[in-house]
Amino acid sequence: MANSRSGSDFLKSFKIPKYVLESESKRDGEDSDEPECPVLVFINSKSGGQLGGNLLVTYRQLLNDWQVFDVGEEAPDKVLRRIYVNLETLRRNGDGFATKIQEKLRIIAAGGDGTAGWLLGVVSDLKLAHPPPIATVPLGTGNNLPFAFGWGKKNPGTDQHAVESFLRQVKGAKEMKIDSWHLLMRMKIPKGGPLDPIAPLELPHSLHAFGRVSDTNELNMEGFHTFRGGFWNYFSMGMDAEVSYAFHSERKLHPEKFKNQLVNQSTYAKLGCTQGWFSPSLSQNSARNIAKFAKVMIIKNHGDQWEELLLPHSIKSIVCLNLPSFSGGFNPWGTPRRRKYNAFTPPFVDDGHLEVVGFTSAWHGLVLLAPNGHGTRLAQAHRIKFLFHKGAIDQTYMRIDGEPWRQPLPSDDDTVMVEISHLGQVNILATNDCRSKSMHNPLTPRAQEEEGVDSDEENIEAEFRKFGAADTFKLPEEIDVSRLS
Numbered sequence: 056m057a058n059s060r061s062g063s064d065f066l067k068s069f070k071i072p073k074y075v076l077e078s079e080s081k082r083d084g085e086d087s088d089e090p091e092c093p094v095l096v097f098i099n100s101k102s103g104g105q106l107g108g109n110l111l112v113t114y115r116q117l118l119n120d121w122q123v124f125d126v127g128e129e130a131p132d133k134v135l136r137r138i139y140v141n142l143e144t145l146r147r148n149g150d151g152f153a154t155k156i157q158e159k160l161r162i163i164a165a166g167g168d169g170t171a172g173w174l175l176g177v178v179s180d181l182k183l184a185h186p187p188p189i190a191t192v193p194l195g196t197g198n199n200l201p202f203a204f205g206w207g208k209k210n211p212g213t214d215q216h217a218v219e220s221f222l223r224q225v226k227g228a229k230e231m232k233i234d235s236w237h238l239l240m241r242m243k244i245p246k247g248g249p250l251d252p253i254a255p256l257e258l259p260h261s262l263h264a265f266g267r268v269s270d271t272n273e274l275n276m277e278g279f280h281t282f283r284g285g286f287w288n289y290f291s292m293g294m295d296a297e298v299s300y301a302f303h304s305e306r307k308l309h310p311e312k313f314k315n316q317l318v319n320q321s322t323y324a325k326l327g328c329t330q331g332w333f334s335p336s337l338s339q340n341s342a343r344n345i346a347k348f349a350k351v352m353i354i355k356n357h358g359d360q361w362e363e364l365l366l367p368h369s370i371k372s373i374v375c376l377n378l379p380s381f382s383g384g385f386n387p388w389g390t391p392r393r394r395k396y397n398a399f400t401p402p403f404v405d406d407g408h409l410e411v412v413g414f415t416s417a418w419h420g421l422v423l424l425a426p427n428g429h430g431t432r433l434a435q436a437h438r439i440k441f442l443f444h445k446g447a448i449d450q451t452y453m454r455i456d457g458e459p460w461r462q463p464l465p466s467d468d469d470t471v472m473v474e475i476s477h478l479g480q481v482n483i484l485a486t487n488d489c490r491s492k493s494m495h496n497p498l499t500p501r502a503q504e505e506e507g508v509d510s511d512e513e514n515i516e517a518e519f520r521k522f523g524a525a526d527t528f529k530l531p532e533e534i535d536v537s538r539l540s
Contacts, residue, residue: 065219065222066117066118066219066222067088067090068090068091068092068226069090069092069093069094069118069222069225069226070090070093070118070119070122071090071093071094071095071119071121071122071156073119073121074153075141075142075145075152075153075156076121076122076137076138076141077121077137077141078137078140078141078144082152089152089155089156090156090159091159091226092159092161092222092225092226093122093156093159093160093161094118094122094160094161094162094163094222094225095122095124095134095135095138095160095161095162095163095187096114096118096122096123096124096162096163096165097124097126097131097134097162097163097164097165097166097170097174098110098111098114098123098124098125098126098165098166098192098194099125099126099127099165099166099167099170099194100125100126100127101127102165102166102167102170102194102195103194103195103210106194106210106211106213107165107166107194109213110165110192110194110211110213110218111123111125112213113213113214113215113217113218114218116215117215117218117219117222126166126170126173131173131174131177132177132180135177135178135181139181139183142154142156142157158185160187161187161188161189161190161225161484162174162178162187162188162189162190163189163190163191163192163221163225164189164190164191164192165191165192165194166192166194166195167194167195167196167197167198167457168195168197168198168199168200168288168456168457168458169195169456169457169458170194170195171189171191171200171201171456172200172285172286172287172288172455172456172457172458174189175189175235175287175481175483176284176285178481179235179285179478179479179481186481186482187482188228188230188231188482188483188484189481189482189483189484190206190224190225190228190483190484191204191206191483192206192211192221193206193207193208193209193210193211194210194211195457196457197382197457198210199288199289199378199380199381199382199456199457200287200288200378200380200456202380202490203288203378203379203380203404203489203490203491204231204483204484204485204486204489204490204491205485205486205487205488205489205490206224206486207488224486225484227486228484228485228486229484229485229486230482230483230484230485231404231405231482231483231484231485231489231491231493232405232480232481232482232483232493233287233377233378233404233405233480233481233483233491234287234377234404234405234406234407234477234478234479234480235285235286235287235477235478235479235480235481236285236286236287236290236377236409236475236476236477236478237283237284237285237475237476237477237478238283238284238285238286238290238455238473238474238475239281239282239283239472239473239474239476240281240282240283240471240472240473240474241276241279241280241281241282241471241472242279242280242463242465242469242470242471242472243278243279243280243465243469243470244278244279244280284455285478286377286455286456287377287378287456287481288376288377288378288380288381288456288457289374289375289376289377289378289381289454289455289456290374290375290453290454290455290473290475291372291373291374291375291381291453291454291455292345292372292373292441292451292452292453292454292462293343293345293370293371293372293373293414293451293452294343294371294372294414295372295374295382295414295454296372296451296452296453296454296459297451297452297459299452299454299457299459300452300454300459300460300461341447342446342447342448343371343448344368344369344370344371345366345370345371345372345373345413346366346367346368346370347446347447348443348444348445348446348447348448348451348464349441349442349443349444349446349451350363350441350442350444351363351364351366351373351439351440351441351442352364352439352440352442353411353434353436353438353439353440354436354437354438354439355434355435355436355437356437357407357437357477359437361438361440364411364433364434364436366413366433367413367415367431369415370413370414370415370431370433371414371415372413372414373411373412373413373433374387374411374412374413374414374430375409375410375411375436375439375475376388376402376409376410376411376412377404377409377410378404378491379402379404379490379491379492380490380491386402386429386490387410387412387414387429387430388402388410388412388429388430388432389429389432390402391432399432399435400435401492402492403492403493403494404491404492404493405480405493405494405495406494407437407477408435408436408437409435409436409437409439409475410432410434410435411432411433411434411435411436411439412429412430412431412432412433413430413431413433414430414431415431437476437477438474438475438476438477439474439475440472440473440474440475441472441473441474442470442471442472443462443464443465443470443471443472443473444464444465444468444469444470445464445465445466445467445468445469446464448464449463449464449466450462450463450464451464453473
């Protein structure tokens, strides 16, 4: 009985009264105790085989149904729109209790890296004065985002004890800022007509087609398909993205074969072998070299000019990395030694720079298994532009935060452009096992070296100002957005 009462008191720290989240509900007398750590929980019930569904059941049993959501049933942007409109209405009516909950609010995102990125994008689009920080539950295959901030990379337990243990971690986690990155992609519309260059169902949540909006939209450019999106961990293209695409395609066709993380990882490795990346023929070797069909431009620091990044001819995969966690927790950049002649520095998640790493083959990728192993360090850049032209292959593969797609390449003299720029920062929750480092941490030398560097994007174009992850998020005109916190 005592343990049951103790558990009930512990869970009160996370529960949110129904009237705070739903406008149709009324406040009752039991809503007087202010929760210490109010949470909203978003779960992808299809992640992790049966784990997502089981986790959804457990959270709803321990907390309230109205604060636990299945992203497959209702999109996070619609949920948060409804909640924040109600919170603003309560604030304007003088409800101090609801305002305090809003100030303490934290979000739990349970799913793969794609689900976590989706939530980060939606919260970023809300443009709140004090956006809620996000904790990530590792329900995917790679789980790079959770691993980078100390939440682990193995799929968690779904019973009551496991969930309560995770909630304790959320309550004690520290807030940390990380850079967010905007991606813009443009390609010319075929002469035959405005055909979709990419099947809509293949687009990841974090990349949105803007060729389908009105002609008056400022992001449209006449004669071009335009896409935009955002990421927090990485953008990659070439070898690794092709294997990832094969894995995702196979999982869509045969979901019954992907029931647990170990099987998923084994299948992933087998696909890497069958794709020919371990033993490609000479013709494959040459055709897949990125320098054969792409030109890469970079801006090293804010205010600099574009310059071409000369690629080694054998590079077949490029990773633009924001966090020290890729392909199941590896750090492709490593930690460069601090020498006078070494222009590269250790990676930080809030310094406004991406680490650009290259790989020549799957064998090259195996160096990450060795202590201090890393890929070919190409650059650290504030802005990156890929210009794809006609080559010996007619398509390549791209991936952002775990979500891949197949990208057609030009068949004539046209160019497909992908440009990555620094957008801003978002809040994330980190445990004591966090692997990511901040340049503002006094224990990191670079914080002193770069003191006073201004990374604000005052002059950046309008097209780089919004992720587009929450296109359906529209606040009523009478709501003062600047007061949302």
